[in-house]
Amino acid sequence: MPLLVPPAPAPALRTVLTALGSPTAVSEARTPSLRSAQGPAAPELPLPVHVLDRITPEGAGRTRLAGWRFLIRSGDRALAAAETRLTPDGWAFSHFFEGPYIASTELALRQADLMQQTYQPRLLSVPELYMLTLWLHADTTADGATGVPAPTDLLVPLAPAPPGIAAHRPHRVADLLPVLTTRLTPAPPLMGSPA
Known part of the structure; x- marks a missing residue:
């Protein structure tokens, strides 16, 4: 089943196109592959980036939209x-970047596209664990900028994933959140040790 990618806000896309068209923005970017690209580069696959601020024992706490991320493609890769972010004046270009999450996101999207069920792809960041996941939301008609992960x-999890959590293995939210909750809960002090 194909993924149903939510549409990015038009102003967010415009800021990325403007940055790509700016020799200054591209030359000052810390992305060697973007600076040395042969041929035109274009934004694609806009994904809303949500941040999971808190995990409760009952499941997902609050999530907030942090921005929209566009993969920048040149040729076949x-x-x-x-990344764009919402400011009081509207959507603004934030920065270009590269690294392992680019290839990992592409791989996870290809794997998800082969699943039997249709999903709406999003990104979910868990800053406390330095973890980024592809969030496959079952409600494909939902506004991509809102909501919390349903059970x-x-x-x-995208690579690199935290130790003990396998990258590129889909987990139901109801199964993974208890693991993350355990990771985020401080261990009680050992008896006799200073507090």
């Missing part, structure tokens, strides 16, 4: 990503 949604 993604070279970098562009039956899937989370696919």
Whole structure:
């Protein structure tokens, strides 16, 4: 089943196109592959980036939209990503970047595209664990900028994943959140040790 990618806000896309068209923005970017790209580069696959601020024992706490991420493709591969953020004046270009999450995101999207069920792809960041996941939301008609992970949604940890959590293995939210909760809960002090 194909993924149903939510549409990015038009102003967010415009800021990325403007940055790609700016020799200054591209030359000052810390992305060697984007600076050395042969041929035109174009944004594609806009994904809303949500941040999971808190995990409760009952499941997902609050999530907030942090921005939209676009993969920047030149030829047959993604070279970098562009991130936008919402400001009081509207959507603004934030930065270009590259690194392992670019290829990992592409791989996770290809794997998800082969699943039997249709999903709406999003990114979910868990800053406390330095973890980024592909969030496959089952409600494909939902506004991509809002919501919390439903227990039956899937989370696919992107590489590099935290130790003990397999990258690129889909987990139901109801199964993965208890593991993350355990990781985020401080261990009680050992008896006799200073507090």
